[in-house]
Amino acid sequence: MARIKEPRVKMPEQEPQRRINDFEEVNLGLSMELAQQEARRCLQCKKPMCMEGCPVRVNIPGFIGAVAKGDFTEAAKILKQGNALPAVCGRVCPQETQCEAKCVLGVKGEPVAIGWLERFVADWALTQETPVEEQISIEPNGKKVAIVGSGPAGLTCAGELAKLGYEVTIFEAFHEAGGVLIYGIPQFRLPKEIVKKEIDSLKKLGVKIELNVVVGKTVTLDQLIMEEGFSAIFVANGAGLPVFMNLPGENLKGVYSANEFLTRVNLMRAYRFGEYATPVIRGSKVVVIGGGNVAMDAVRTARRLGAEPAILVYRRSREEMPARIEEVHHAEEEGIVFEMLTNPVGILGNDGGWVKGIECQRQKLGEPDSSGRRRPEPIEGSNFVIDCDLVIEAIGTRANPMVTQTTPDLKVNKWGYIETDETGMTSKPGVFAGGDIVRGAATVILAMGDGKRTAAAIDAYLKK
Amino acid sequence: MFQIVDKKQLSENVYRLEVQAPRIAKAYRPGQFAILRIDENGERIPLTIAQAKPLEGLITFIIQAIGFTTRRLCGMKAGEAIRDVAGPLGRATELERFGHVVLVGGGVGTAVIYPQAQALKDLGNRVTAVIGGRTKELVILEDELKSVCDQVLPCTDDGSYGRKGFVTTALSELIEKGEPKVDAVITAGPVMMMKAISDLTRPFGIKTIVSLNPIMVDGTGMCGGCRVTVGGKTLFACVEGPEFDGHEVDFKELVDRLSTYRDAEKQMVESHRCKLDGIIK
Ligand SMILES: Cc1cc2nc3c(=O)[nH]c(=O)nc-3n(C[C@H](O)[C@H](O)[C@H](O)COP(=O)(O)OP(=O)(O)OC[C@H]3O[C@@H](n4cnc5c(N)ncnc54)[C@H](O)[C@@H]3O)c2cc1C
Ligand SMILES: Cc1cc2nc3c(=O)[nH]c(=O)nc-3n(C[C@H](O)[C@H](O)[C@H](O)COP(=O)(O)OP(=O)(O)OC[C@H]3O[C@@H](n4cnc5c(N)ncnc54)[C@H](O)[C@@H]3O)c2cc1C
Ligand code: FES
Numbered sequence: 001m002a003r004i005k006e007p008r009v010k011m012p013e014q015e016p017q018r019r020i021n022d023f024e025e026v027n028l029g030l031s032m033e034l035a036q037q038e039a040r041r042c043l044q045c046k047k048p049m050c051m052e053g054c055p056v057r058v059n060i061p062g063f064i065g066a067v068a069k070g071d072f073t074e075a076a077k078i079l080k081q082g083n084a085l086p087a088v089c090g091r092v093c094p095q096e097t098q099c100e101a102k103c104v105l106g107v108k109g110e111p112v113a114i115g116w117l118e119r120f121v122a123d124w125a126l127t128q129e130t131p132v133e134e135q136i137s138i139e140p141n142g143k144k145v146a147i148v149g150s151g152p153a154g155l156t157c158a159g160e161l162a163k164l165g166y167e168v169t170i171f172e173a174f175h176e177a178g179g180v181l182i183y184g185i186p187q188f189r190l191p192k193e194i195v196k197k198e199i200d201s202l203k204k205l206g207v208k209i210e211l212n213v214v215v216g217k218t219v220t221l222d223q224l225i226m227e228e229g230f231s232a233i234f235v236a237n238g239a240g241l242p243v244f245m246n247l248p249g250e251n252l253k254g255v256y257s258a259n260e261f262l263t264r265v266n267l268m269r270a271y272r273f274g275e276y277a278t279p280v281i282r283g284s285k286v287v288v289i290g291g292g293n294v295a296m297d298a299v300r301t302a303r304r305l306g307a308e309p310a311i312l313v314y315r316r317s318r319e320e321m322p323a324r325i326e327e328v329h330h331a332e333e334e335g336i337v338f339e340m341l342t343n344p345v346g347i348l349g350n351d352g353g354w355v356k357g358i359e360c361q362r363q364k365l366g367e368p369d370s371s372g373r374r375r376p377e378p379i380e381g382s383n384f385v386i387d388c389d390l391v392i393e394a395i396g397t398r399a400n401p402m403v404t405q406t407t408p409d410l411k412v413n414k415w416g417y418i419e420t421d422e423t424g425m426t427s428k429p430g431v432f433a434g435g436d437i438v439r440g441a442a443t444v445i446l447a448m449g450d451g452k453r454t455a456a457a458i459d460a461y462l463k464k
Numbered sequence: 465m466f467q468i469v470d471k472k473q474l475s476e477n478v479y480r481l482e483v484q485a486p487r488i489a490k491a492y493r494p495g496q497f498a499i500l501r502i503d504e505n506g507e508r509i510p511l512t513i514a515q516a517k518p519l520e521g522l523i524t525f526i527i528q529a530i531g532f533t534t535r536r537l538c539g540m541k542a543g544e545a546i547r548d549v550a551g552p553l554g555r556a557t558e559l560e561r562f563g564h565v566v567l568v569g570g571g572v573g574t575a576v577i578y579p580q581a582q583a584l585k586d587l588g589n590r591v592t593a594v595i596g597g598r599t600k601e602l603v604i605l606e607d608e609l610k611s612v613c614d615q616v617l618p619c620t621d622d623g624s625y626g627r628k629g630f631v632t633t634a635l636s637e638l639i640e641k642g643e644p645k646v647d648a649v650i651t652a653g654p655v656m657m658m659k660a661i662s663d664l665t666r667p668f669g670i671k672t673i674v675s676l677n678p679i680m681v682d683g684t685g686m687c688g689g690c691r692v693t694v695g696g697k698t699l700f701a702c703v704e705g706p707e708f709d710g711h712e713v714d715f716k717e718l719v720d721r722l723s724t725y726r727d728a729e730k731q732m733v734e735s736h737r738c739k740l741d742g743i744i745k
Contacts, residue, residue, distance in 0.1 A: 173684055175501055175508075175548040212550040214684055218487050240686040244698065251691060251698065251717055253724045260687035268507065268681070274735060277507040277532060278681075279728035353720040400685055402703070 008110040009038045016333040020303050023187040023271055026330055027091070027116075035120040039067035042112045045104060050114060053102035055449045058082035060099060064117055076125035076132040079118060084156045085448060087126060087194045088181060090119025093445050094324050126197050138206065141165035143462055146230040148215045148403060151179020152444045153236035153435025155202060156451030157458075162205040164459050169230075171213040176267060179238055181444070183267035184259075186297050188304070189327075192266075216402035221410070221431060232430045232458045235410075235418060236451065239436035241398040245289070249347030250393075254281055254355030258290070258298040258394035265301055283390025286310045287358050289344055290394030291321040296328065298392045299336050310336050311386060315343040315363050315376045341365070341376065345383065347391055357385045397441050407431075415440070424454035425461070432458055465545040466500075469522065474604045475597070477529045478572055479538040480514070486521030488513070488551045494559065494579040495675070495707055498523070498551030499683040502536055506547070509533050510680045510702070512652075513552055514575040523549075526575030526604070532732040553683045554706050557673070559583050563647035564590040566638055567613075568631050568661055570653025571597055574605050576675045577652055582612045590614050590644065594634045596653070600625035632660045639668055646670055651710070655719050662710030672710035676701050678718060679725070693717050 012028040019026055030038065042064045050060045059078050066075035079086050095101075095115035103111030125132045145161050147154045150172040158168045176182050178195045203209065213219060215237070224230045242257035244250055261280065264270040268278035286307035288299040291314035303310040312331070314321060317340050321328065332338075341363040348357040362382035365374035399416035411419045411427035417440055418433040420426050426433050434450030436442055470482035488498060497512045515524040529538040540546070557580055565584050567577040574595050584591050591612070596619040597603040603618045603625060610616050617634050618626030627634060631653075639646050646668075651661045652675035665672045678690040678701050685703040692701050693714035699705065 173550065174682070175550070212548050213487065214550055214553065217553055217684075218491055218551065242686070242688045244688060244691075246698070251693060251721065253721060257688040260681060260689045263681055263687055269505075273728065274732070276505045277732060279507075279725040279732070281724070353723075402684060 006041050009034045020334050026188050030120045038113050039064045049102040050099040053099040055445050072124050073132050075121045079121050084159045085198050086118050087122035091190050139165045144230045146224045146233045148235045149237040150177035151238050153447035153451040156448040157234045157455045158207045159202050160455030162207045169208040171215050172211050173214040175211050177209050183263045186301050216406040221407045235433040236435040237437050239397050239399050239441050241400045243396045252349040252355050253353050255391045258294045261392050283307050285388040286390045287388045288392045289313050293323050295394035296323040298394050313339045313342045320373045357387045359385050423457035466549040467545045468542050471542045475601045479527050481525045482522050485523045485549050489516040489521050489523050490518045492516040492552040493556035494583045495557030496552035496554050498549050501548040503547050512576045528572035531729050561587050564644045565648045566646050567593045568651040569595045570657040573653030578605050585612050594631045596631035659715035666711050673707050674710035676706050
């Protein structure tokens with residue numbers, strides 16, 4: 001089989017030395033030629049394993065086959081049937097642990113670049129004047145559904161329900177829709193223009209988005225049902241509450257949660273301070289604590305704002321880091337310093353109340369813990385100080401209790417996440433939930449999968 | 465968009481804006497605030513809701529023009545619109561029947577105590593308001609407070625109006641006189657004033673509620689930028705406050721954290737100051 005020998009194409013990227021000075025997207029996207037070349041590597045398996053790796057079961061061989069033939073319209077149609085936000089997923093999904101991990105080409109060589117092809121097709125479709133989707137005629141059924149939160153779960157559910165004829169309103173606390181896609185994931189990984197276009201196409205389906213509505217404060221779930229006539233509600237308000245480590249010195253000036261740092265830079269555009277009014281501390285030496293996607297985004301953002309060095313401190317070793325491989329690789333190219341097996345024990349300040357350093361302790365790996373990963377254990381007497389003027393903590397997030405506290409009959413588990421049955425319905429009839437507020441911090445595609453599945457469940461519930 | 469329907473100047477740097485925000489007006493309870501953003505390029509700033517008219521769908525802000533955003537806001541006219549207003553945020557004041565409550569408002573902090581005065585009165589409290597400003601012009605809402613309080617004591621630093629001296633002096637006299645005994649103090653204003661009030665009431669064991677004003681971004685608990693130390697614990701003021709037990713608050717830390725963006729804010733004001741009229745655009 002000659003095709004197996006054909007190497008996987010390379011993603012054209014912006015030069016590391018250039019990109020650390022701006023927020024332009026790192027991956028430039030495949031050209032038409034490269035995309036077709038890559039698509040031809042696909043074996044078109046009879047029993048496509050890749051689809052089993054995809055939480056929303058996109059018809060992967062189908063759309064890739066169409067790309068290979070040069071029929072991009074067909075490719076886009078197939079892709080959009082399975083995935084409402086392909087331009088987003090093509091950029092941020094962890095394909096290496098999902099579809100691409102199952103690709104049979106990966107057994108002996110490199111898997112087909114499914115994510116890059118997804119992005120190629122989605123971007124191509126976004127540049128077309130006439131929308132590629134089948135023009136479906138929507139029959140309004142007169143029923144109203146409310147959605148809390150405009151992240152990937154809420155957006156997907158809204159689109160599905162709108163297509164079924166429901167009058168859908170999304171209530172979003174922030175002044176801009178998109179959830180983590182807007183306030184968390186940086187411009188250089190997911191340009192905001194892409195998210196905006198996806199949201200615009202939802203609006204064309206008739207979805208209404210009411211911004212600046214903090215459900216639980218501005219209006220309660222009960223009011224939406226009793227006073228505003230919504231027949232069902234999908235709660236998808238994410239898991240956005242930052243967790244702090246409770247280190248001594250944590251309230252010094254120059255300590256951020258990753259959420260605050262990224263919100264200032266992404267949502268409020270503080271990287272263009274002057275033109276935009278929100279300031280952000282631009283550290284000259286920055287330490288980010290954590291090892292996931294959020295930590296990686298924070299440290300690469302700090303680097304772009306001028307940090308030299310930008311250091312990632314993580315208590316386990318590189319193998320245990322939950323961040324996507326591509327992001328770790330990009331971070332390395334950008335000169336991010338990795339301090340592995342290192343745990344902070346305190347933040348040090350100067351007389352003016354600003355951060356001047358962070359005291360850390362080296363760790364060694366012990367026995368596996370409940371997560372199956374080897375537990376880090378402190379090495380006595382190994383303490384040392386890293387000089388820095390900004391510390392960003394990216395050690396995780398929790399459920400925001402704003403909705404659940406004001407809805408006493410909504411059952412939550414001991415961590416505050418909402419409990420649902422397999423259809424996504426909560427303990428409160430007519431109220432469904434999905435995405436991070438049910439799963440804890442997870443992924444874009446899982447949130448979208450919840451949105452899609454729950455839309456079907458809401459439809460079934462309202463037809464009863 | 466949230467339209468400004470009315471604007472009034474209350475003192476040299478203090479303005480009152482009445483804004484159309486029907487959802488917020490309906491949900492509001494005294495003690496809560498809103499976060500607003502003037503336009504696409506604006507920052508999000510918290511402001512206390514001084515009054516709400518649920519039937520008309522209106523809320524009132526009382527704003528002191530101190531920096532880039534508040535100055536721009538105070539330069540807006542009736543008929544113009546604010547792009548984003550989210551709220552009501554924070555916990556409502558835990559109002560109860562204390563007995564004799566003294567409300568202490570410093571400068572624009574008077575906007576915070578004003579809605580509380582009416583609510584406390586309705587609960588059957590005796591309500592005294594002590595309101596202060598550097599000069600006569602800076603004492604605001606005196607007439608409004610007079611209509612709901614049993615007693616209003618204006619104070620000015622320079623003696624140009626009311627009694628001369630700080631609000632603490634007036635409060636300390638009230639406590640000493642004890643006619644009737646002071647059962648609770650609720651205060652809002654400059655941080656150092658709230659600290660002084662808390663220090664004053666501590667030895668008497670008088671319950672003292674302060675309204676804290678840390679820097680905020682989202683106002684919904686999602687960033688932690690507003691964290692304050694109360695009773696040795698770190699709390700997010702936007703969701704667990706903004707009101708706290710004044711005897712437990714680490715005021716020094718709050719003052720320090722409020723200076724975080726001082727240089728950046730100065731830069732913003734200077735670069736947007738109109739060369740001709742000196743107005744912030
Ligand atoms: C920095 C960062 C990087 C990430 N990188 C990746 C990645 O590369 N790949 C990946 O797959 N996943 C990534 N994730 C995880 C992924 O973004 C989340 O799992 C996903 O966004 C969850 O979607 P959601 O719809 O459940 O919630 P969210 O995206 O969190 O959206 C929730 C929305 O609800 C709003 N809201 C909250 N409370 C209220 C309320 N009371 N009323 C109204 N609205 C409310 C919020 O403002 C928000 O807009 C990342 C997360 C972060 C923070
Ligand atoms: C819950 C809450 C309620 C508030 N209610 C009101 C209100 O009703 N009316 C009102 O006028 N203001 C109120 N404030 C304060 C108001 O939010 C700030 O004055 C405003 O954010 C300053 O923005 P600016 O761009 O104009 O000034 P900046 O340019 O940001 O700051 C100018 C100067 O003021 C200092 N400063 C910055 N933020 C604050 C702050 N939060 N408090 C005090 N000083 C600060 C800065 O250090 C700087 O020296 C409230 C704050 C909070 C947290
Ligand atoms: S302002 Fe962000 S958590 Fe309070």
